[in-house]
Amino acid sequence: GAGVSQSPSNKVTEKGKDVELRCDPISGHTALYWYRQSLGQGLEFLIYFQGNSAPDKSGLPSDRFSAERTGGSVSTLTIQRTQQEDSAVYLCASSLSEGLGNTIYFGEGSWLTVV
Amino acid sequence: SQQGEEDPQALSIQEGENATMNCSYKTSINNLQWYRQNSGRGLVHLILIRSNEREKHSGRLRVTLDTSKKSSSLLITASRAADTASYFCATGPGGSYIPTFGRGTSLIVHP
Numbered sequence: 688g689a690g691v692s693q694s695p696s697n698k699v700t701e702k703g704k705d706v707e708l709r710c711d712p713i714s715g716h717t718a719l720y721w722y723r724q725s726l727g728q729g730l731e732f733l734i735y736f737q738g739n740s741a742p743d744k745s746g747l748p749s750d751r752f753s754a755e756r757t758g759g760s761v762s763t764l765t766i767q768r769t770q771q772e773d774s775a776v777y778l779c780a781s782s783l784s785e786g787l788g789n790t791i792y793f794g795e796g797s798w799l800t801v802v
Numbered sequence: 803s804q805q806g807e808e809d810p811q812a813l814s815i816q817e818g819e820n821a822t823m824n825c826s827y828k829t830s831i832n833n834l835q836w837y838r839q840n841s842g843r844g845l846v847h848l849i850l851i852r853s854n855e856r857e858k859h860s861g862r863l864r865v866t867l868d869t870s871k872k873s874s875s876l877l878i879t880a881s882r883a884a885d886t887a888s889y890f891c892a893t894g895p896g897g898s899y900i901p902t903f904g905r906g907t908s909l910i911v912h913p
Contacts, residue, residue, distance in 0.1 A: 691844075720901070729890070729905035730845075743900060778844060788833050788852075791892070791901055793844035 689713075691794035693779050699800045700769055708764045708797045712781030719762050720780045720791065721754060730778065736762060769801045806834075806893040807904040814910045821878040823907040825891030828872065835892040836865060836876050839906065845890065848876075883913040 692711040700706050712719050721733040732746040736756045747753070751769075756762040766773055776796040782789040806827045815821055825834070833852050837845040851858045851867045851874065858865045864877040878885055888906040 722903075730903040732900055732902060735900055776842075780845075788850075790847045790850065791835070791845075792847070793837075795844045796842075798842075 691779055691781050691792050693777075693794035693797050695797055696795065697798045697800075699802060702771060702801055703768055705765065705767045706769055706799060708766075708777050708779075708799070710762045710764070710779030710781075710794060712760065712762070712779070713792055714760075715783070716781035716792075717759065717784050718782045718789070719756060720782075721762070721764050722778045722780065723748075723775045724778060724796070725775045733764070733777075766799075769799075771801045774799055774801045806891045806902060808889065808891055808907045810907060811905065812908045812910075814912065815881060817881060817883055817911055817913050819881055819911075821881050821885070821909055821911070823876045823889050823909070825874045825876070825893070825904065826872060827874075827891075827893045830869070830872075831893050833893075834867060834874050835901070836863075836874075837890045837892060837903075839888045839890065841887070848889075878909075881909075881911045883911050885909060885911050 694709045717738055719736040722730040724730050734754045735743045738759045739756050751767045754764045776798050778796045780791045780793045782791045806825050808825050835850045836848045838848055839845045849860050849865050851865050862879045867874045888908050890903045890906040892901040892903050
């Protein structure tokens with residue numbers, strides 16, 4: 688596609704429910720990143736994919752968070768039993784390959800509000 | 803831990819003035835990138851500077867890199883109200899594949 692696409696753009700969910708956030712990276716980009724940004728804060732790294740594998744899951748805040756990537760393309764970030772502190776913007780990004788020598792392209796984010 | 807930190811946290815200037823933002827980092831790097839984020843939107847790549855470069859220009863943007871001081875600066879010349887946004891630097895330890903971001907500098911340009 689033309690850019691990184693994320694859905695839903697906004698999600699309000701009740702505490703304790705599960706949510707799925709989807710990221711469709713730029714076609715041909717092998718590296719995919721998930722970040723979380725709380726209001727007025729910087730970007731918190733969550734997980735990174737190279738192809739379908741996730742070499743680094745160190746940023747996932749708890750075992751309620753999981754992510755997968757299929758076909759080297761679409762990725763889904765799942766948050767189980769959501770808590771109010773999960774409220775944030777979840778940003779997905781992709782790049783042609785791994786490494787900071789490549790430009791990273793971001794989606795517009797999924798705004799999650801847990802009430 | 804955060805690799806890069808921007809300062810100041812907030813900057814308020816008048817249209818036409820120059821805006822300078824700084825980024826300090828902790829360990830050696832191969833590249834450093836600057837990004838812009840409009841309120842509530844995704845980040846947009848502005849410029850990449852490699853560790854063997856000292857200065858780079860792109861339109862009204864000038865980026866410098868001082869690896870001895872582990873710092874970079876972003877200068878926006880002749881600012882416009884449309885430059886109002888948050889600006890982030892992205893770094894990673896040498897060889898790292900994970901871009902890490904600071905908390906950003908919030909720039910407000912008054913018309």
